[in-house]
Structure formats: C-alpha cells, structure tokens
Amino acid sequence: MNDRRIKWTILLIPTLTIGLWEYVRHAFLLPYMTMDLGNLLAPFIVLAVTLTLVRGLFARLESSQRALQRERxxxxxxxxxxxLAGELHDGIAQSLFLLAVKLDKLDASPNEAARAATAGELRETVRDVHEDVRQAIARLRLPPEAADHGWVEPLRELLGETAALTEAKAEFRWDIPEDMLGAKEKVELHACLREALVNVRKHARAERVYVVGERTPDGGFRCAVADDGVGFAGDPLEAPGRFGLRMVRERAGRMGWTFRAACGDGLTVIELTKKGANADGRQVAGAAR
Structure with missing residues (x-):
C-alpha cells in the first residue's frame, strides 16, 4: 500500500466505523440498547478501532516517510x-596542473631572465590556487539556504574584488528572479561566471568590467561577463593556458546552454544563453552593452 492509499484509509476508517456501528445498532441492538447508551459507546468504539487499525497505518506511513527522507x-x-568534485577539478586541479606545466618550463628555461619570468608566473599561479581554496572553503561554510537564496551576492562581491585588483570600474546588472533558476543551474552558472571573472583578472588589463544577467523574451536568460581590456586574437579556446574558458564551455554544454566568446566594439564578452520554452528558433541577441 502506497502513502496515498494509507492516508485515505486513515481518513476513512473513523467514518466507516461510526457508520457500521450505527447500522448494527439500529438493525440488531436497538431492542436491547437505549439511544443514550449507543451514543455513549460510539466514541469509545471509534477509539478502539482507531487504536487497533490506524496506529498500524500511521507506523507504516512514518516508516515510508523515513525511508523517503533517507533517500533524499x-x-x-x-x-x-x-x-565539490566539479569545483576541485575545475578550479584547484586545473591550477595545479598549470603549476606543474610551469615548473617543467622553469626547468627548461635557458637563462636567468627566462627563469625569473617563469618564477613570477609560478607565484601568480600559487596565488590563484590559494584564492580558489579560500573561496571553496568560504562556500562550504555557508548553510545550504544561504547558498541557494543568496547566491547572487557572491558574484557581486567577486566582481568588486576583480575590479579592485585590476583598478577597473565595475558594473553589475541583474534581473533574473531567484525562482527562475534551479539549484543546479545556480551552482553551474556561478562557477561559469566566476571563471570568466578570474579570466578577466588574469589576462584582460581592463578599465571597465561588467556582469549582466537578464531574462530573454522567449522565457530564458542571458548572462555575460564583459570587459574593455586587450581581448584576444583568434579562437580563445585554442589559446595555450586558457583552460578556464574551455571548462566554461564544457559546463554550458552539459547544462544545454549556448556559450559564446567574442571581441567587438571595444568589448570582450563571455556569454551564456539558455533558450526558454517560447523560443522560436531565432537567435537571442548578444553582447553586454
């Protein structure tokens, strides 16, 4: 018996009991029992049947609920x-891999100047790993409710940190409602935008940085990180050392989002777009303005 049937049975037992009692009383016991005595006995009979049958049903229902809770x-x-595995792989593990590559480069450096330059890169990578670990620990310390309902604020803070480190001006525009995104979408979107901001911090040398989150007319959303920095030539996904953008593209692909990395009109844009239920096949317009 499933939970739904158990609940209906619990609701019906008292009604059926009192109905059956009234039938038996009027059909068979009326010559031997006064009306007052029958009325007095009715609640005790219902209580006895409830204790006998309903308690067992309640026990089964509670057992089912406990099993469901354990499964959840x-x-x-x-x-x-x-x-956590995704965060470790996409952040710390990739940074450590890059660190190993630079150590190999340091060993192969032909002169002191090249070794000094590589050593500087190593120090920067170590700082990035330290920042990844610090932010991962900070997220772990947040209660689940805070991580779910307050997930936009860390993006604003990360944009502020990026702007402070690069001495750039920051602009944050966000009008995607909380209930429009599922828990997994929030986690994946936060990781993608964070990686794009880290990319700005490392490479862009920008004067202005933007984070934009907006709904699209078809019921989807568009999120972008844009900057007015040096940009890139050619395909940024093929550039050596650009592991972050490749991971963003992979995350977007797993979620069914569209990934775009483009330069134009003085802006470098990393954009994620989710088509809504009302999409009619037209391309959703693009870059942060």
Missing amino acids: SLSAALEERER
Whole structure:
C-alpha cells in the first residue's frame, strides 16, 4: 500500500466505523440498547478501532516517510559530492596542473631572465590556487539556504574584488528572479561566471568590467561577463593556458546552454544563453552593452 492509499484509509476508517456501528445498532441492538447508551459507546468504539487499525497505518506511513527522507538525504549528499568534485577539478586541479606545466618550463628555461619570468608566473599561479581554496572553503561554510537564496551576492562581491585588483570600474546588472533558476543551474552558472571573472583578472588589463544577467523574451536568460581590456586574437579556446574558458564551455554544454566568446566594439564578452520554452528558433541577441 502506497502513502496515498494509507492516508485515505486513515481518513476513512473513523467514518466507516461510526457508520457500521450505527447500522448494527439500529438493525440488531436497538431492542436491547437505549439511544443514550449507543451514543455513549460510539466514541469509545471509534477509539478502539482507531487504536487497533490506524496506529498500524500511521507506523507504516512514518516508516515510508523515513525511508523517503533517507533517500533524499542520500541524493543531496551525492549531489554535493558531485558539486565539490566539479569545483576541485575545475578550479584547484586545473591550477595545479598549470603549476606543474610551469615548473617543467622553469626547468627548461635557458637563462636567468627566462627563469625569473617563469618564477613570477609560478607565484601568480600559487596565488590563484590559494584564492580558489579560500573561496571553496568560504562556500562550504555557508548553510545550504544561504547558498541557494543568496547566491547572487557572491558574484557581486567577486566582481568588486576583480575590479579592485585590476583598478577597473565595475558594473553589475541583474534581473533574473531567484525562482527562475534551479539549484543546479545556480551552482553551474556561478562557477561559469566566476571563471570568466578570474579570466578577466588574469589576462584582460581592463578599465571597465561588467556582469549582466537578464531574462530573454522567449522565457530564458542571458548572462555575460564583459570587459574593455586587450581581448584576444583568434579562437580563445585554442589559446595555450586558457583552460578556464574551455571548462566554461564544457559546463554550458552539459547544462544545454549556448556559450559564446567574442571581441567587438571595444568589448570582450563571455556569454551564456539558455533558450526558454517560447523560443522560436531565432537567435537571442548578444553582447553586454
């Protein structure tokens, strides 16, 4: 018996009991029992039947609810482990891989000047790893409710940190409602935009940095990180050392989003677009303005 049937049975038992009692009383017991006595016995009979049958049904219902709760807890734990694994792989593990590549480059440096330049790159990578670890620990310390409902504020703070480190002006525009995104979408979107901002911090030398999140007419959304820095030549996904953008593209692909990296009109734009249910095949317009 499933939970729905158990609940209906619990609701119907008292009604059926009192109905059956009234039938038996009027059909068979009326010559032997006064009306007052029958009325007095009715609640005790309902109580006895309830204690006999309904308690067992309640126990089964509680057992089913506990099993469902255990299943939900296990599912949540697995999702959290998957999220942590993704963050470790996309952030710390990739930075450590890059660190190993630069150490090999240091060993192969032909002269002191080249070694000094590579050593500077190594120090910068170590600082990036330290920042990745610090932010991962900070996110772990947040209660789940804060991570879910206050997830936009860390983006604003990260934009502010990026602007402060690069001495750039920051602009944050966001009008995507909280309830428009699922929990997994928030996690993936935060990771993508964070990686794009880290990319600005490392490479752009920008004077202005923008983070934009807006709804699209078809019921989807568009998010972008844009800057007026040096940009890139050719395909940025093929440039050596640009692991971050490749990971953003992979994340977007797994979520069914459209990824775009473009330079034009003095802006470099990393953009993620999700088509809504009302999409009619037309391309959703693009870059941050």
